[in-house]
Amino acid sequence: MTSAAAAAATSSATKMFSTATDNCSHRIFLVTDLQVRRPWRSSAFLRTSRTICTHACTAASPRSSSSVINELANIFTAMATEASAKVIDGKSVAKEIREEIASEISRMKESIGVVPGLAVILVGDRKDSATYVRNKKKACESVGIKSYEVCLAEDSSEQEVLKYISGFNDDPSVNGILVQLPLPSHMNEQNVLTAVSIEKDVDGFNPLNIGCLAMRDREPLFVPCTPKGCIELLHRYGVPIKGKRAVVIGRSNIVGMPAALLLQREDATVSVVHSRTKNPEEITREADIVIAAVGQANMVRGSWIKPGSVVIDVGINPVEDAESKRGYRLAGDVCYEEASKIASAITPVPGGVGPMTIAMLLSNTLAAAKRANNFQ
Numbered sequence: 001m002t003s004a005a006a007a008a009a010t011s012s013a014t015k016m017f018s019t020a021t022d023n024c025s026h027r028i029f030l031v032t033d034l035q036v037r038r039p040w041r042s043s044a045f046l047r048t049s050r051t052i053c054t055h056a057c058t059a060a061s062p063r064s065s066s067s068v069i070n071e072l073a074n075i076f077t078a079m080a081t082e083a084s085a086k087v088i089d090g091k092s093v094a095k096e097i098r099e100e101i102a103s104e105i106s107r108m109k110e111s112i113g114v115v116p117g118l119a120v121i122l123v124g125d126r127k128d129s130a131t132y133v134r135n136k137k138k139a140c141e142s143v144g145i146k147s148y149e150v151c152l153a154e155d156s157s158e159q160e161v162l163k164y165i166s167g168f169n170d171d172p173s174v175n176g177i178l179v180q181l182p183l184p185s186h187m188n189e190q191n192v193l194t195a196v197s198i199e200k201d202v203d204g205f206n207p208l209n210i211g212c213l214a215m216r217d218r219e220p221l222f223v224p225c226t227p228k229g230c231i232e233l234l235h236r237y238g239v240p241i242k243g244k245r246a247v248v249i250g251r252s253n254i255v256g257m258p259a260a261l262l263l264q265r266e267d268a269t270v271s272v273v274h275s276r277t278k279n280p281e282e283i284t285r286e287a288d289i290v291i292a293a294v295g296q297a298n299m300v301r302g303s304w305i306k307p308g309s310v311v312i313d314v315g316i317n318p319v320e321d322a323e324s325k326r327g328y329r330l331a332g333d334v335c336y337e338e339a340s341k342i343a344s345a346i347t348p349v350p351g352g353v354g355p356m357t358i359a360m361l362l363s364n365t366l367a368a369a370k371r372a373n374n375f376q
């Protein structure tokens with residue numbers, strides 16, 4: 001239970017005790033009635049309420065209603081500080097999706113003798129990018145996608161990257177092409193991303209795909225993997241989106257902007273909060289769904305979160321941690337410890353959106369291969 005819910009419950013309890021008859025079962029009924037606000041906490045609530053009511057009615061010296069109300073207030077407040085949101089487990093959802101993809105790929109291979117192919121281009125020697133590319137390759141192997149990899153030196157020219165893209169565009173065994181971002185600063189990202197054929201743009205970053213995502217009554221061939229993963233998590237956890245207020249924190253081309261477009265396509269009312277937004281806390285506190293993608297560890301505090309909202313944390317920020325083997329640990333953009341006491345559901349970092357990014361890449365690659373081979 002959240003602080004706001006605790007206050008509401010206490011106020012309802014106050015009303016209840018001022019009007020209740022001496023009939024204990026009636027009191028219990030009224031108290032347990034309060035639980036509908038947060039049904040998933042019902043058993044704890046029920047137990048607590050029963051104990052208090054029974055105690056109030058059977059004590060040798062019957063207690064005044066105000067002392068019972070005070071006790072209820074204390075217990076509700078304690079419940080507020082102990083409560084924790086449902087964890088949206090991206091790691092296990094991603095595993096489920098990989099299994100679904102693997103079985104589709106087997107079916108495709110058996111029916112038409114074709115497996116999907118994914119080409120990955122990595123430029124430079126960023127450690128994190130090399131790890132992501134390695135993980136993508138492993139994920140491809142695990143589901144039966146053939147992967148092709150090109151690693152280029154940091155000082156390679158943009159022309160060289162474009163030459164590889166052109167080769168993969170023309171290669172029928174390659175269904176998806178991905179250029180790992182960020183690129184070295186001397187390269188023009190837009191030139192590179194635009195060069196990827198839209199039929200093979202499994203990252204969904206070609207402006208033609210993004211343009212279709214932004215337009216009503218147009219369907220992009222591919223949707224960027226991280227925002228697609230966020231929406232998939234909301235769907236698989238049964239979170240309603242239609243008509244809800246959503247706030248996206250961050251407006252990057254990779255996550256924030258396409259996430260806002262996707263939420264809008266799902267009929268949410270969407271606000272985008274960015275570095276120039278005045279009162280970001282106030283706007284975020286209005287949201288039923290928050291997607292945080294700013295790249296700043298723990299920026300979104302518990303006080304930004306509306307009680308009962310759903311929080312999707314896209315941030316993967318390394319923070320120093322002497323106790324960790326690597327010398328750092330990963331933290332999200334949302335202060336998990338605080339937000340998880342207020343939200344109704346939240347993604348952890350790691351193990352939330354990150355694994356979904358790769359699962360969605362596999363899903364897009366399978367879709368590309370199906371489309372190229374006219375296989376349903």
Ligand SMILES: Nc1nc2c(c(=O)[nH]1)N[C@@H](CN(C=O)c1ccc(C(=O)N[C@@H](CCC(=O)O)C(=O)O)cc1)CN2
Binds near residue numbers: 353356
């Ligand atoms: N071409 C692209 N470049 C980049 C993308 C992208 O979608 N396409 N996104 C990010 C990086 N990224 C994939 O490329 C990515 C980031 C994080 C994860 C992930 O699984 N994270 C784990 C933690 C991993 C760890 O321990 O280090 C988690 O959150 O649980 C997957 C993919 C930028 N570039």
